Amino acid sequence: MAAADVRDMLDLPAEGQPRPHKKQKVVEKRPEGITRELYALLGERAPPIAINENRYKGRPKWMSKLRVRPWCMAPFTNEARSDGLVLRHWQRQIDTAKPALEGPETEGEEPKQDEGAPPTPDQEYLFAKYNVKARVPRRYTDEEYNRHLKSDDWTRQETDYLMDLVEEYNLRWVIIADRYDFQPHPVDAETNNSALVPTRQVRTMEHMKARYYFIAASMLALEHPPSEMSEAEFELHEKMMKFEPERERARKELAALQLERSADAVREEGVLLEELKRITANEQNFIAERKELYSRLEVPISVGNTTMYQSSQGLSQLLQTLLQADKSKKRRSILGPEGAAPSPAAQTPAPNANARDSRGDTPSNAPAAPANKKAAAAAAANKEAQQNIRTLTPAEEAKYGVQHHDRLAPGVQFRSDRAQKLTQAKSNVQTQKLAAALAELEVPLRLVMPTERVCKEFEKLIHSVNLLLDARKVAEKVESEIRVLEAAKQERERKAKEAKEKEKPEVKTEQDDNPAPAADVTAEPSAAAPSAEGQTETTGDKEADTGRGDTGDVAAREATSQKRSASVLSTTSDKSTKRQKK
């Protein structure tokens, strides 16, 4: 569409003449034969005659120095032919004089040049190497045929014919099947004529393939038995032996059906394919989204020791180090020593930390310290704002979680941290023992829900467990001492006995008396145990003290104490479990 048409449509006034300035832009090109200076003298209007004449471009200058290399019509023979047909083609004559002067781009045709004008017999024809034939198996001998390859379906003649075709058409089955036209031997036909008309079989490609593969595989197996075949050969053999003409035929029938589909079927298939594509695309999307979600949820498992970061001090320390690292990385030195301040990345965490500190520091002005729940804290703050001097009833205090502290450590800390700290004893062995005791009580080392009350109870529990452990330790000690002393006593008695026996042989009565006090000892603690229940700890302590006090005293007394401490142990554990249940 021309500009005039557009103007016409839009009812614009037609422009008188096409804009002239555009025409001026056309720069006339300087003809090649004229120097720049001379062309400049010509001015605006070049003469209408053509100054330059069309010249033959010729060869580049450097080439003119080379000698002309003549071409000549040269006869050649083709090694792919058996009859030595001599054809003639144009060839460059060999340039024996100065091959060094040739340009680099002519290097590629070096071999062709060498073929040269006088036909050198040793030079192979360039295209002879493309004469390749398909590898077909060796032709069978009569004996081999009769022994291995006989078939009811195929006569020897027809098999030969098939093998000839295969060789002739280089295994192109489409063409073999197309050209296959076996005429049974005329002599056979004549003899059979009277008896029965030989039915002319229509050989399909599958028949031919099956027969050929069978023969090829058999010949391969004859040449090398399957056990000696190379891997490739064996594979080929397997492939050929496993050819199923029936299946191939069925496949072709399906292929034909597929080709003959109606337009509707094709359209439907297209729709279905489109649908399938959509579904798979959706699935891909979904999988990708889910993966992303998972990657967000999964926190990388840290390998290092994190115990130092579990307390709030540790965390703030970490923050500080990170800030330091950040500062040093960003090299804000250009802005001076305060350079770090204006950068928002460095600034924002610091006030936060301050705010936290101040909040932690200021419970003195407010009656209630900030609670763990923000909502509660906010509610408390609101209340505080409304009426400053209102005192809360204990019920309300419990409701809002208001607590009073005598003394507060600076900084934020978790209640669970404190509970946690209790489980850490001074020595590692002790800590382990504590943990074992808690495990025995089925109390988790780390509290699941560290509310105020639970923490208090936990504290109590830990305290009593500590006591228990102490008692156990003492008891063990005492027991071992008892054992030592008893052994010593026995030794002593034995010696005494020996000595007595030496003095007077009848000691029988004394020996009979001995078991009585022992029975007493065992009976005593069972009676004592219920009475001791109320003051176990003190008794335990007492016993321990006494045990510690007079080491190496009478065996009988110590035996009772030992028994008693054992019962104490059991009662304390009972108690603690009861407490736990409570």
Add this chain to the structure above:
Amino acid sequence: MNPSIPPSTAEYGGDEVSAIVLDPGFSTTRAGFAGEDTPKSLIPTYYGKYAVEGQERLIFSDDVFVTPRPGLSVHNPMGRDGIVEDWDMAEKVWEYSFTSRLTGPRPGNPFQNGLNDIADGELPTEMDGVETEEKPLADSPLLMSECGWNPTKAREKTIEIAMEKWGTPAFYLARNGVLAAFASGKASALVVDIGASNISVTPVHDGMILKRGVQHSPLGGDYISSQIRALFKTNTPQPITITPHYLISSKAAVDAGQPSLAKYKTFPPEKAPDASYRTLLEERTLSEFKECVVQVWPGPNKLSATGPNGVSNEEVAKNNPGRPFEFPDGYNQVFGLDRYRVVESLFDAKAAIPDPESPFSAPTQAQTVPELIKNALNGVDVDIRPHLLANVVVTGASSLLHGFTDRLNQELMQSYPGPRVRISAPGNTAERKFGSWIGGSILASLGTFHQMWISKKEYEEHGPTIVEKRCK
């Protein structure tokens, strides 16, 4: 390109041995040197025969058309089915095609050309070596084309002529379907060749035709001419008679549809050429008509069918602007729907315009192009059918009918909705007309082809039967 550097052979694998490619057809015979892009020599296969003083004279090439000699009759050595009928004349026409423009005329017998007259008292010189030199093709291998259904006898006769009469050192006979496929760069293709006397469909696989798939029918360019004649007979407002140029002495401009005001030349019966001459020249007018006016209904569906929006295709075709044509006698007319009807029977046998006088019997549906293609595909293995459909090569001068490839594409898409149908038809007129010649030119200039030639030595060893063995 630098003329001193030959194109590297690796680029196209060519090695030219100055072979001659001869592609004989029913209407024209093409000949040229292998490696060129169009045949240098293009002559009609028709030849003229007349008698002067009792001596029979022959006219070849375009000279046939020029002068209406008394008693000039026009003949064609080829049969309508594309197989040579008159071997002697075919040999002469073919020989003329390459001697006239390519190899130069055959030197006369050296004993009779006067140069070798033996002076008195001299002994005759040894002339043994001369005989081979006489043969017109003594130093050019010859590649000839043939139709896919050429019988063995005809092939043997061809090699006999080439070897014994023309003395070619090497010969090859290739199927024109294969050559047309090569011309469009395909080794496997379904070649649809719309020629003058025949249309043929040839499945080609790996450079060889699949004989069971080859289909042909007589609905070629000449059949279309007969349809046009039938149309002219029933034309309104008045039947049209074609008067060739040689019968017109002067003409005057008339309005469309008005009877012509031309003055005619008259030939006395003893000076008049034969009727076949007039038919040949009428054919020339008709081919002009085909080039200018005739159009194939581009589809979808037949011309007689109803389009998607309820309007019949004929109505749509009628509404397309008509095309004017002026005949040699000045009569002119605009052709509307009729220009579609004359070729519709190539696709729909029922649409043929009936004409009892036509030499062509009414076409059957099996002779139409889509049916031929269907039959051709059914004759080949099912595995290669989709591949063939994706490589349909359209060639032959009659396929240049306006809209032909569009319609063929539509028809194929309709009958085969599943596989991809792709028609490759060169847009260049010369490439479409000379498809099989160009393929032959490519083939005969390939370095790898030179092992395929049947050499003279082989021919002498095995006789003409070798052509069946070698040219598969």
